[in-house]
Amino acid sequence: MxxxxxxxxxxxxxxxxxxxxxxxTVSALERSGCRVSFPEGQTCCGQPAMNTxxxxxxxxxxxxxxxxxxxxxxxxxxxxxxCAEMMIHHYPRLFEGTEREDQAxxxxxRVRELTQFLVDDVGTHIRASSDxxxxxxxxxxxxxxxLGLDRTADRLLYGVERLPLDGDRECCGFGGLFSIEMxxxxxxxxxxxLDRIEASEAEMLVGGDVSCLLxxxxxxxxxGSPVAVKHIAELLGDGE
Amino acid sequence: MSQPVGFLGRAAAIVGSEExxxxxxxxxxxxxxxxxxLAELPIADDLRKRARAIRLRSLANLDRLxxxxxxxxxxxxxxxxFAGDADEANRIVAGLLAGSTLVAKSKSMVSEEIGxxxxxxxxxxxxxxxxxxxxxxxxxxxxxxxxxxPVLHMTRQQVGRLFADKLGVExxxxxxxxxxxxxxxxxxxxLAADAGISGVNMAIADTGSLVLVTNEGxxxxxxxxxKVHIALLGMERIVGSxxxxxxxxxxLARSATGQRLSVYTTVITxxxxxxxxxxxxxxxxxxxxNGRSDVLAGETAExxxxxxxxxxxxxxxxxRTVGGHGYGTVYSGPVGAVLTxxxxxxxxxxDLPYASTLCGACEEVCPVGxxxxxxxxxxxxxxxxxxxxxxWLNRGxxxxxxxxxxxxxxxxxxxxxxxxxAPFSVRGWIRRLPGPAxxxxxxxxxxxxxxxxxxxxxREHRGA
Numbered sequence: 157m158x159x160x161x162x163x164x165x166x167x168x169x170x171x172x173x174x175x176x177x178x179x180x181t182v183s184a185l186e187r188s189g190c191r192v193s194f195p196e197g198q199t200c201c202g203q204p205a206m207n208t209x210x211x212x213x214x215x216x217x218x219x220x221x222x223x224x225x226x227x228x229x230x231x232x233x234x235x236x237x238x239c240a241e242m243m244i245h246h247y248p249r250l251f252e253g254t255e256r257e258d259q260a261x262x263x264x265x266r267v268r269e270l271t272q273f274l275v276d277d278v279g280t281h282i283r284a285s286s287d288x289x290x291x292x293x294x295x296x297x298x299x300x301x302x303l304g305l306d307r308t309a310d311r312l313l314y315g316v317e318r319l320p321l322d323g324d325r326e327c328c329g330f331g332g333l334f335s336i337e338m339x340x341x342x343x344x345x346x347x348x349x350l351d352r353i354e355a356s357e358a359e360m361l362v363g364g365d366v367s368c369l370l371x372x373x374x375x376x377x378x379x380g381s382p383v384a385v386k387h388i389a390e391l392l393g394d395g396e
Numbered sequence: 397m398s399q400p401v402g403f404l405g406r407a408a409a410i411v412g413s414e415e416x417x418x419x420x421x422x423x424x425x426x427x428x429x430x431x432x433x434l435a436e437l438p439i440a441d442d443l444r445k446r447a448r449a450i451r452l453r454s455l456a457n458l459d460r461l462x463x464x465x466x467x468x469x470x471x472x473x474x475x476x477x478f479a480g481d482a483d484e485a486n487r488i489v490a491g492l493l494a495g496s497t498l499v500a501k502s503k504s505m506v507s508e509e510i511g512x513x514x515x516x517x518x519x520x521x522x523x524x525x526x527x528x529x530x531x532x533x534x535x536x537x538x539x540x541x542x543x544x545x546p547v548l549h550m551t552r553q554q555v556g557r558l559f560a561d562k563l564g565v566e567x568x569x570x571x572x573x574x575x576x577x578x579x580x581x582x583x584x585x586x587l588a589a590d591a592g593i594s595g596v597n598m599a600i601a602d603t604g605s606l607v608l609v610t611n612e613g614x615x616x617x618x619x620x621x622x623k624v625h626i627a628l629l630g631m632e633r634i635v636g637s638x639x640x641x642x643x644x645x646x647x648l649a650r651s652a653t654g655q656r657l658s659v660y661t662t663v664i665t666x667x668x669x670x671x672x673x674x675x676x677x678x679x680x681x682x683x684x685x686n687g688r689s690d691v692l693a694g695e696t697a698e699x700x701x702x703x704x705x706x707x708x709x710x711x712x713x714x715x716r717t718v719g720g721h722g723y724g725t726v727y728s729g730p731v732g733a734v735l736t737x738x739x740x741x742x743x744x745x746x747d748l749p750y751a752s753t754l755c756g757a758c759e760e761v762c763p764v765g766x767x768x769x770x771x772x773x774x775x776x777x778x779x780x781x782x783x784x785x786x787x788w789l790n791r792g793x794x795x796x797x798x799x800x801x802x803x804x805x806x807x808x809x810x811x812x813x814x815x816x817x818a819p820f821s822v823r824g825w826i827r828r829l830p831g832p833a834x835x836x837x838x839x840x841x842x843x844x845x846x847x848x849x850x851x852x853x854x855r856e857h858r859g860a
Contacts, residue, residue: 168800172810173843178850181520182858194854199800205793207754208785213797220801243845249770297755331753333789336835338404338751343839344411345713345753348420356430371560374840 163266164312165226165234165243165357168200169366174387176395181235181270181391188280197224203242206250207332215371223254225263231277232267235389236365237299240269241274245302247357269299270389271308271364275334278330283315284362284391289320289384291391292321292358294372295347296365299309301324309388316391346375360384362391401582402744402752403449407437407714408723415549419541419719420535429654429763430707431530437650447647448639451701454632455692461601461634462683470665474679482510485684489516489593492565492626492680494591496521502610502618503527503705505543506594506630509708509724509739512593523593524585526614528578534830535562543727544652549719569687582614592618592676593626597648597704599634599681600641606681607641608662609648611655616662625676627664637638640821644703649661651705651763687739694818696771699734708768709756714751723748730758731769737775746784774775788832814845 166178180382185192202217221243225232234240244267251260274280293313300306306325329335329345349372353361360377361383363369373385387394411414434440436756454461466476479485489512489784493499499516507513513523515536525534529546533539540546547555558685565577586592594615598607606627608615619625635641649655651765668675691700709715709729720728725745727735733748749772758768779785799809819843829837836842848856 166850172813172845173847174846174849192858194851194858196851199803199806202800205797206773207478208775208789209773209778209780210790210793211773211777212799213793213846216797217800256774263652268511269497294443296752297757301756301760317561327753327755327757329753334750334753336790336832338407339835339838340408340411341714341751342753343403344416344717346839348555348717371840373841374746374836378827378839379839392688 159191161191161230161231162194162273163228163230163234164194165170165198165221165225165239166193166194167199167234167236167239167366169370170235172364173370177235177387177389178395180389180393180395181233183269183272183395184282184389185233185393188278188394190278191226194230195224195228200388201242203237203239203246204332206242207238207334210251212389218247218260222259222263225266225335227261230266231273232263233270233272233395234271235387236268236285236367237269237296237303237305237343238365238367240267240272241298241302243267267366269303269305271305271312272303275308275311275394280312282312282392284313284388286316286360286362286386286391289315289360290317290319290358291317291360292353292356293324293330294321294361294363294368295325296363296368297327299364305364311338312388312392313362319356319358322356323349323355327373328368330368332367335371343375344369346371350375350379350381355380360386362386362388364388402747404747405726406724407751409716410718410722414551415719415721416717417542418551419549420716421544422542423716424711426545426653426706427761428652430710431652431654431696432450433650433656437555443643443647444763444765447522447703447763448701450635450643451703452698454640455636455697455700457636458495458632458634461636462631464601464636465599465634466683468602469666469681470604471603473669474604474681477680477682479682479684480685482684482685485510485686486515486559486680486739490519492519492624493591495641498522498584498585498589499524500589500618501530501616502592502594502608503530503546504593504628505726506595506628507593508540510684510686512628524582524589526582527566527610528575528614531578531582534557537761540720540726541643541705542706542709543720543731544727549721553742569670573634585647586614586617588623589622591624591626592622593628594618596627596629596633596681598641598644600636601634602637603665605663605665607620607645609658610662611653611659613660616660619662619664620675623676624678624680624683625664625667626680629681629683631683631694647763648703648705651703651707651761652706661684674729687741687750691738692734694738695774696738696795698766699731699738699768699771701766702731702735702739703764705763705781707763710755711761713755713757721750723751730764730768730772734768734771734775742779742784746775746779746782749779749840753814784851786832792832807849810845810849814847817844
């Protein structure tokens with residue numbers, strides 16, 4: 157029997173910066189028996205604008221995404237806890253009391269973060285593989301506190317050699333445009349995180365949000381650290 | 397942000413310093429103690445729900461509670477004063493202290509908020525802080541860096557040097573000996589003071605009582621040894637009943653220091669009665685608004701539910717990095733980023749709501765579940781709409797938004813970004829960018845945008 161038909165939202169960062177994560181997401185979904193569609197016209201969920209206080213522009217972007225997604229059916233799967241949380245929790249809030257409120261609620265109810273969807277909705281049989289690398293996992297904040305993604309990530313990572321990471325529930329200091337607006341503060345928080353990652357003796361850092369991972373990867377690279385950085389989708393599917 | 401001082405300027409001076417490291421150590425210790433203290437409760441989340449309901453109910457009925465409190469406290473023999481703003485509060489206190497020369501003070505954040513010490517000192521009144529942390533702060537000519545631990549930013553070696561320098565005692569970094577010096581100095585102050593000034597952790601409307609939560613015993617001495625006790629009460633720090641107060645006390649110390657209860661929980665209902673062996677002849681309660689009514693009427697009213705435990709400071713990655721001094725004001729950390737612009741207005745405090753990664757740890761630990769990140773977003777919206785953000789950010793966001801709502805333009809924007817990145821890239825990585833983006837590359841590399849976007853790949857390989 158064919159698995160569920162899903163609508164993939166790859167996020168703006170994956171689309172432009174790490175398309176291999178998008179391809180790995182498709183592969184992970186297909187290996188789990190899903191059929192994947194990619195709604196044309198998708199762009200950005202609008203979170204950057206919401207977080208800087210440009211709420212009206214966030215609404216414009218959100219409205220565009222709502223129109224794109226409302227023309228489709230089935231679960232909307234996002235390989236990012238942060239963007240998924242934006243769509244699930246903030247879309248209904250941003251349009252509260254407007255004529256788009258119903259639409260926002262309708263679409264929000266369909267949105268799932270990737271690991272959440274694979275574990276809770278599909279009950280996937282696939283498990284992550286790091287090709288023998290010892291990993292540490294960073295729980296990104298929005299997915300962790302907003303969606304409870306520690307449980308689903310842990311489930312998928314069962315079987316991978318995973319080392320403890322001190323402070324793995326603490327913010328990495330990225331914070332979206334915070335990383336550009338408050339560089340020394342963001343960098344200091346990041347450095348503390350990188351110290352712990354390096355002290356763990358892991359060979360690979362894995363997470364569920366490309367945004368935080370780009371920040372940490374950029375910092376590790378600047379240090380000359382050999383630690384590899386991967387999105388969890390890349391441990392679940394083939395992104396080549 | 398773009399202005400030279402402000403949060404970023406203050407923070408940059410602290411990041412990576414001894415002060416930053418001391419704050420991080422202290423804040424983590426508090427966080428650990430809090431987790432352990434809450435873990436022993438069967439249903440900590442239930443306590444949180446009850447505490448939240450109580451505080452929100454208090455705010456919803458604030459007029460009625462304050463009026464009831466005033467009646468009951470007056471009936472118990474207190475005199476209750478209302479102060480609309482900081483100046484009025486300072487005038488009232490100064491009026492009550494006419495003729496006084498020495499005042500013993502226990503910890504009060506609202507007194508810091510209104511600048512009481514400097515006002516009284518300008519009138520020739522000696523004010524001595526008797527909370528150990530506040531005493532050190534005063535000795536150092538510093539300001540508190542944490543709402544419950546004023547010298548979180550100092551090491552005990554620094555305190556030892558300060559004592560040697562200011563008190564002329566032999567250097568030691570042994571906390572017990574440092575404490576003994578403090579006690580020897582302060583005993584005399586308690587006995588000689590004309591009046592004691594304290595804050596209030598919570599007022600109880602039903603009985604007109606004041607509750608003080610302290611650990612050092614100084615609060616009890618300040619409120620009982622001198623003949624006059626003046627209590628400063630932030631207008632919102634009130635609950636209706638003792639049942640409600642019990643719930644708040646159950647969570648306050650656990651959330652703040654990880655204690656089940658603080659060492660002293662002092663209840664004051666009126667001045668000394670004829671049969672009492674000691675106690676003040678006069679108790680004055682100064683209820684201070686100072687912007688609280690405005691906050692209560694606005695979108696961030698819920699911040700007034702705060703019980704000042706400091707848990708949100710201790711878990712905040714930004715606070716842990718810069719400490720309270722980065723915020724430049726008495727209320728720091730996540731709660732301060734909301735409360736300060738609310739009480740004191742957006743000038744120059746509008747940038748504090750941006751001093752957050754929006755990680756949500758504050759809301760997660762708040763014993764009354766205040767939705768701090770949502771309020772930070774609201775205050776950011778206000779700052780942006782008032783045109784306070786730098787031009788590059790506004791222009792960039794406009795450009796980005798226009799592209800994001802028009803897919804063809806979106807694809808062009810991505811290709812343009814890829815093209816523009818070429819001269820900065822070496823083997824797919826960027827080490828230095830000009831303009832505002834240098835904030836990123838100051839400490840991190842950036843991968844060059846991909847040659848083929850995911851959307852392009854999909855169209856080529858999977859498209860219909």
